[in-house]
Amino acid sequence: MINKQWILKSFPRGDIADTDLVLEESNLREIGEQEILIRNIYLSLDPANRGWMSGQASYVDAMKIGDIMRGGTIGIIEKSNNEKFQVGDYVNSMGGWQNYSISSGKGVQKIPQNTGFELSAFMSVMGMTGMTAYFGLLDITDPQEGETLVVSAAAGAVGSIVCQIGKIKGCRVIGISGSDEKCNWLKNELNIDGTINYKTEDVRARLKELCPDGIDIYFENVGGKITEAVLTRMNIKSRISLCGLISGYNSESLVPGPAWGHLLIKRIKLQGFIIFDYQKRAMEAFQDLGKWIVEGKIKYKNDIVPGLENASSAIKKLFAGENHGKLIVQISEE
Amino acid sequence: MINKQWILKSFPRGDIADTDLVLEESNLREIGEQEILIRNIYLSLDPANRGWMSGQASYVDAMKIGDIMRGGTIGIIEKSNNEKFQVGDYVNSMGGWQNYSISSGKGVQKIPQNTGFELSAFMSVMGMTGMTAYFGLLDITDPQEGETLVVSAAAGAVGSIVCQIGKIKGCRVIGISGSDEKCNWLKNELNIDGTINYKTEDVRARLKELCPDGIDIYFENVGGKITEAVLTRMNIKSRISLCGLISGYNSESLVPGPAWGHLLIKRIKLQGFIIFDYQKRAMEAFQDLGKWIVEGKIKYKNDIVPGLENASSAIKKLFAGENHGKLIVQISEE
Numbered sequence: 143m144i145n146k147q148w149i150l151k152s153f154p155r156g157d158i159a160d161t162d163l164v165l166e167e168s169n170l171r172e173i174g175e176q177e178i179l180i181r182n183i184y185l186s187l188d189p190a191n192r193g194w195m196s197g198q199a200s201y202v203d204a205m206k207i208g209d210i211m212r213g214g215t216i217g218i219i220e221k222s223n224n225e226k227f228q229v230g231d232y233v234n235s236m237g238g239w240q241n242y243s244i245s246s247g248k249g250v251q252k253i254p255q256n257t258g259f260e261l262s263a264f265m266s267v268m269g270m271t272g273m274t275a276y277f278g279l280l281d282i283t284d285p286q287e288g289e290t291l292v293v294s295a296a297a298g299a300v301g302s303i304v305c306q307i308g309k310i311k312g313c314r315v316i317g318i319s320g321s322d323e324k325c326n327w328l329k330n331e332l333n334i335d336g337t338i339n340y341k342t343e344d345v346r347a348r349l350k351e352l353c354p355d356g357i358d359i360y361f362e363n364v365g366g367k368i369t370e371a372v373l374t375r376m377n378i379k380s381r382i383s384l385c386g387l388i389s390g391y392n393s394e395s396l397v398p399g400p401a402w403g404h405l406l407i408k409r410i411k412l413q414g415f416i417i418f419d420y421q422k423r424a425m426e427a428f429q430d431l432g433k434w435i436v437e438g439k440i441k442y443k444n445d446i447v448p449g450l451e452n453a454s455s456a457i458k459k460l461f462a463g464e465n466h467g468k469l470i471v472q473i474s475e476e
Numbered sequence: 477m478i479n480k481q482w483i484l485k486s487f488p489r490g491d492i493a494d495t496d497l498v499l500e501e502s503n504l505r506e507i508g509e510q511e512i513l514i515r516n517i518y519l520s521l522d523p524a525n526r527g528w529m530s531g532q533a534s535y536v537d538a539m540k541i542g543d544i545m546r547g548g549t550i551g552i553i554e555k556s557n558n559e560k561f562q563v564g565d566y567v568n569s570m571g572g573w574q575n576y577s578i579s580s581g582k583g584v585q586k587i588p589q590n591t592g593f594e595l596s597a598f599m600s601v602m603g604m605t606g607m608t609a610y611f612g613l614l615d616i617t618d619p620q621e622g623e624t625l626v627v628s629a630a631a632g633a634v635g636s637i638v639c640q641i642g643k644i645k646g647c648r649v650i651g652i653s654g655s656d657e658k659c660n661w662l663k664n665e666l667n668i669d670g671t672i673n674y675k676t677e678d679v680r681a682r683l684k685e686l687c688p689d690g691i692d693i694y695f696e697n698v699g700g701k702i703t704e705a706v707l708t709r710m711n712i713k714s715r716i717s718l719c720g721l722i723s724g725y726n727s728e729s730l731v732p733g734p735a736w737g738h739l740l741i742k743r744i745k746l747q748g749f750i751i752f753d754y755q756k757r758a759m760e761a762f763q764d765l766g767k768w769i770v771e772g773k774i775k776y777k778n779d780i781v782p783g784l785e786n787a788s789s790a791i792k793k794l795f796a797g798e799n800h801g802k803l804i805v806q807i808s809e810e
Contacts, residue, residue, distance in 0.1 A: 193741075200741045201712075201741055201743075362736075365736060378535075384736060384739055384740050385740075386740070387736055387737055387740060390735075390737065396735035396737035396738065397735055397737070398732045398733030398734065398735050399732030399733045399735070399736070400732065400736065401724075401730035401731055401732050401733070402696075402699060402718060402721055402733070402734065402746075402748075403721055403724065403730035403731070404730065405718055405746065405748040406718050406719075406720070406721060406748040406749075406750075407527075407534045407535055407748070407750075408748065409535075409747070409748045409749050409750055409753065410747075410748050411745070411746070411747045411748075412736075412739065412745070412746045412747075413743070413744075413745045413746075414736075414739040414740040414741070414742065414743045414744050414745075415740075415743050416740075416741075416743055419743065
C-alpha cells in the first residue's frame with residue numbers, strides 16, 4: 143500500500159513557499175505489536191501550524207527537516223494489534239499530513255459515536271477549536287453580564303465560538319473581521335452586537351462608537367495594529383486572553399509590541415494559554431458546548447477543502463484571512 | 477513670604493531639557509477657611525513623574541503648561557484653619573515642586589510620630605516606594621519558597637525592596653543593575669543570590685548561568701532589551717509583575733514590545749498595577765515592612781539631594797540610572 147505524505151523540506155522564511163512542503167509517496171509498512179493503522183479522514187489546519195514549522199521549539203518540540211508535516215487528524219482504525227482500539231473506531235490524533243498513520247495508541251482518543259454531531263464537528267466546535275474558545279474566554283477572563291467583549295479574527299474558527307459564548311454569558315460582543323461578508327455573518331447569523339471590517343474601516347474610530355463604556359475583555363488572536371487600537375479603548379483593570387498573534391506568524395522572529403505601556407497604565411491582566419494545558423478538563427467544555435449547539439445557541443461553520451494534495455495551498459488561506467470558519471482538509475471519505 | 481516653584485514650561489520631547497522646567501518666585505497668599513499651609517521638607521522624584529509631564533492623561537490627569545511641577549512631598553503644617561490638622565503635624569501630600577503648598581486637606585495624610593523611623597523613610601520604604609514593592613510582588617505574583625525571582629532596576633528604590641521581600645519569602649533572587657558598585661551592594665549588603673551588570677555583561681548568557689531552573693517571577697521595572705532577554709528564560713506558567721518601563725519613558729510615544737509571543741508560548745500571566753489602587757490596604761504593607769526593618773531583614777538607602785533648586789537636574793539621574801536608592805530632594809530642614 144502506498145502512503146502519500148507531505149514532507150517538510152525547508153523552514154519557511156516569511157510566507158510558506160511551495161518548496162517548503164513537498165508531497166511524496168512511500169510504502170506503508172505492516173503494523174507491529176500493540177500498534178494501530180489509522181486511515182486519516184480529516185486534517186486540521188490551524189495558525190499554530192506555522193510556529194511548528196519554524197525550526198524552533200516552543201510549547202512543542204521543533205519539527206526537523208524531513209519530518210512528515212505535523213497536524214491534528216480525525217481517522218478510522220483499519221487495523222489493530224492494540225486491545226484498546228477496534229477496527230472501525232473513529233479517533234482523534236496527531237496523525238500528520240498523510241493518508242495513513244501508524245501509532246502505538248499514545249495520544250490517540252476515541253470519538254464518541256451516535257451523538258448526532260457530524261464527524262467533522264469533532265475537529266472544530268467539539269474539538270480543540272471549541273475547547274480553545276471555551277477555556278480561553280471563560281477560564282482566563284471570567285466574563286460578567288453587561289461587560290463589553292471585543293474579539294479579533296472574530297469570524298475565524300475560534301473567534302466565532304468565542305463571540306457566541308460571550309453572548310450566552312450576557313456580554314456586549316464586538317467582532318473584528320476582514321470582510322463585509324464575514325461581518326454580515328457575525329451580525330446576522332451569530333447575532334453579535336457590532337462588527338468592524340479592519341480592511342475598510344478605521345478600527346480605532348469604530349471601537350469608540352461601538353464600545354461607549356470601553357472594553358472589559360479582549361480575546362486576542364491577531365496582534366499588531368488591530369491590538370494597538372483595541373488597547374487604547376481598554377478599561378482600567380480589564381483582561382486580555384492571549385490566544386494567538388497571527389499577524390506576526392509569518393515573520394522571521396517574534397514581532398515586538400504591542401506596547402506594554404498600555405498594560406501598565408490600564409492595570410491590565412494578560413494571560414497567555416495553550417489549549418493542551420486544558421486536556422484534563424475537556425469534558426467540561428464539551429458538555430456545555432454540546433448543549434449550546436443542540437439549543438441553537440452556538441452555530442459553527444467548517445471550511446472543508448477536498449484532497450490531501452491541496453493541504454499546502456489551503457493553509458495559506460489562514461494567513462490571508464480567506465477561510466470561512468474552521469479550515470479542514472478532507473483526506474478520505476468517512 | 478516668597479514661594480519658589482518649578483513651573484512646567486513645555487512638554488519634554490525625549491530627555492527633559494533645561495527649558496522644560498523653570499524655577500520661579502511668587503508671593504505666598506494667606507490661607508483661607510479650612511485650609512492649611514504646609515512647608516515642604518522632602519520631595520519625591522520617581523520615574524512616573526516623566527509620564528505626568530507628557531501632556532497626555534494616563535492614570536492621572538495630564539499636567540498643563542504653566543502648572544507647578546507635580547510631586548509627592550513630606551512637609552510640616554505651619555498654619556491651619558482645618559481642625560483635622562495642627563501646627564507641627566508632619567504630613568504626606570502631593571505638595572509639588574515648591575517650598576510651600578496650601579491645601580484644603582484633601583489627600584493630605586498625617587505621618588505617625590515617635591515611631592523610631594527617620595522622617596525620610598516615610599517617603600521611601602515606609603511610603604509609596606515600599607507599598608509598590610510589597611503589593612507589586614506579593615499581591616500580583618504570590619511568590620513561593622524555592623522559586624526564582626528576577627528583578628530589573630534591582631538597586632533602585634522599589635527594586636531593592638522587592639529583592640529583599642523575595643528573600644524573606646524564600647525565593648532565589650537575581651538582580652539586574654547598571655554598575656558593579658550597585659551589584660556589590662545588592663550581593664554583599666542585601667544578600668541576594670546573584671547579580672548582573674547589564675552595562676558590562678551579556679544578560680542572556682548570565683541569566684542562563686544564574687537561573688538554571690528558569691525564571692518563575694519577573695518584577696518588571698524597565699522594558700526594552702533587558703526584558704527581551706529575561707523572557708527567553710521564563711518558565712511555563714510564570715508570572716510578571718509590570719511595575720514600570722523606564723527604558724521607554726523618555727520616548728515620544730509608547731515603545732512597542734517586548735514581543736507578546738513569549739507570553740503566549742510560555743502561558744505567562746502578566747499584570748500591570750499602579751500603587752494608588754492599593755491605598756486602602758496601605759497598613760498591611762507598613763505593618764510587615766516596619767517589622768522587617770526592625771528585624772534587620774530589610775535595608776534601604778535614600779539618595780537625598782539638598783536644595784529645591786537642584787530638583788530639575790536631580791530627576792535626570794533616574795533615567796541615567798545614577799541614583800543610589802530612593803531619590804529625594806530636601807527642600808527645607810526637618
